[in-house]
Amino acid sequence: MRRTQAERDAITIEIGYALCSAAFAAAVLFGAVAGPALLFSLPGTVGGLLLHAGLVLAPVLFLVRVASVLLRFRMVSQPSQPGRTRPDS
Structure with missing residues (x-):
């Protein structure tokens, strides 16, 4: 199945979002957990x-954040094709 340019662009944007949001979340978690050890003399x-x-x-x-964003995108991005009838209709 060939993808349109819009579909390829959407995938690229979603991958970028997954990577950026995952990096931010990981940095916040690292700062919250390891920050006190780096700031104070424990x-x-x-x-x-x-x-x-x-x-x-x-x-x-x-890794969990990237996987969850990309899996959610994959599930949402498969709409039914307009103009085609469903077998059960």
């Missing part, structure tokens, strides 16, 4: 734990 164990938690959780959130 005990070594607590600071290291917060930093590692931020380094693990941020990429996970990034």
